Amino acid sequence: MIYKRKSNRIKPVSILFIISMLVLFLAGTIYLISSNEENYMMPDRIRGAVVEASRFSSHGRINEMSSVAAPIAIPPFTREMHIAEITDTQYLKLVNRDLAITNHTCHTRLTTVWPDMNVSGVNVKLHETAFYAMGELFAHAQSSGINDLFIASGYRSHEDQSRLYVNMANSDYVMPPGHSEHQIGLAADILSGDGSSSMRGSAEAAWLRENAPDFGFILRYPEDRQHITGVPYEPWHFRYVGRLHAWYMGIHSFVLEEYIEYLKENDVIRTEFDGNIYYILYQTPHDGIIFVPENMNFWVSSANTGGYIVTTWR
Numbered sequence: 111m112i113y114k115r116k117s118n119r120i121k122p123v124s125i126l127f128i129i130s131m132l133v134l135f136l137a138g139t140i141y142l143i144s145s146n147e148e149n150y151m152m153p154d155r156i157r158g159a160v161v162e163a164s165r166f167s168s169h170g171r172i173n174e175m176s177s178v179a180a181p182i183a184i185p186p187f188t189r190e191m192h193i194a195e196i197t198d199t200q201y202l203k204l205v206n207r208d209l210a211i212t213n214h215t216c217h218t219r220l221t222t223v224w225p226d227m228n229v230s231g232v233n234v235k236l237h238e239t240a241f242y243a244m245g246e247l248f249a250h251a252q253s254s255g256i257n258d259l260f261i262a263s264g265y266r267s268h269e270d271q272s273r274l275y276v277n278m279a280n281s282d283y284v285m286p287p288g289h290s291e292h293q294i295g296l297a298a299d300i301l302s303g304d305g306s307s308s309m310r311g312s313a314e315a316a317w318l319r320e321n322a323p324d325f326g327f328i329l330r331y332p333e334d335r336q337h338i339t340g341v342p343y344e345p346w347h348f349r350y351v352g353r354l355h356a357w358y359m360g361i362h363s364f365v366l367e368e369y370i371e372y373l374k375e376n377d378v379i380r381t382e383f384d385g386n387i388y389y390i391l392y393q394t395p396h397d398g399i400i401f402v403p404e405n406m407n408f409w410v411s412s413a414n415t416g417g418y419i420v421t422t423w424r
């Protein structure tokens with residue numbers, strides 16, 4: 111019997127078929143990997159980041175800084191959060207001549223400052239967090255030989271601000287009601303001695319400007335930034351933003367307006383501070399949703415610009 115062996119030769123059609131299958135398989139794998147990566151990060155958001163490394167001298171001040179734009183491993187900002195669920199710390203809330211607070215009822219926890227922090231006899235209140243930070247700043251001042259500081263003004267209600275605005279008509283220093291940081295309880299006017307001096311050029315003002323950031327406060331209206339802040343130099347007015355942001359703004363020489371703009375322009379900021387790695391991310395909500403990290407510490411502050419800033423660390 112003649113047995114015709116089946117040819118082992120593979121037909122060109124089969125080769126084509128195998129190649130197409132391989133191409134499809136590879137394309138599928140690449141798609142799966144890339145879509146996973148996209149899920150891992152926040153869609154359409156993170157393309158690169160400002161990565162900073164910092165070194166501190168023995169007394170905790172920065173003495174070297176490098177900054178590069180580079181792709182980095184971002185913690186997964188995968189948890190959706192509706193803005194209605196956010197506990198808004200307000201620490202980075204921009205309140206100025208252009209941006210008013212929208213809610214005139216203060217919901218922050220206010221604390222009356224200790225009598226020795228306020229010799230003026232007025233009942234001064236601050237946001238609880240700013241109050242504790244201010245207590246530490248005052249203790250540090252005392253240990254540095256600066257004993258006569260006091261808080262002349264802290265939290266102001268809408269009515270307080272309205273009254274002040276009317277009484278100080280045409281003053282560049284007093285904001286219209288709704289436009290003062292004092293109304294969120296995170297600003298304090300610090301004076302010294304009997305309060306009659308403006309602090310301008312004083313050793314106390316220089317000391318405060320230098321040391322307040324270590325306790326989370328920034329000099330809000332520096333001498334050279336009136337064109338940005340809209341307010342003349344106020345050596346007495348300090349605003350709580352938290353230690354990380356006060357430090358960050360200090361090394362970049364930003365006022366709050368510039369800092370918010372900087373955060374808006376950058377996708378994410380990664381920075382080392384005090385032994386932790388921080389990620390700072392400005393987000394504009396879509397359908398009322400922003401993204402926060404899974405299983406990490408974070409806090410959120412509205413910027414009052416339509417966006418929210420998430421500060422997260424590990």
Ligand SMILES: [Zn+2]
Binds near residue numbers: 348
């Ligand atoms: Zn003030």
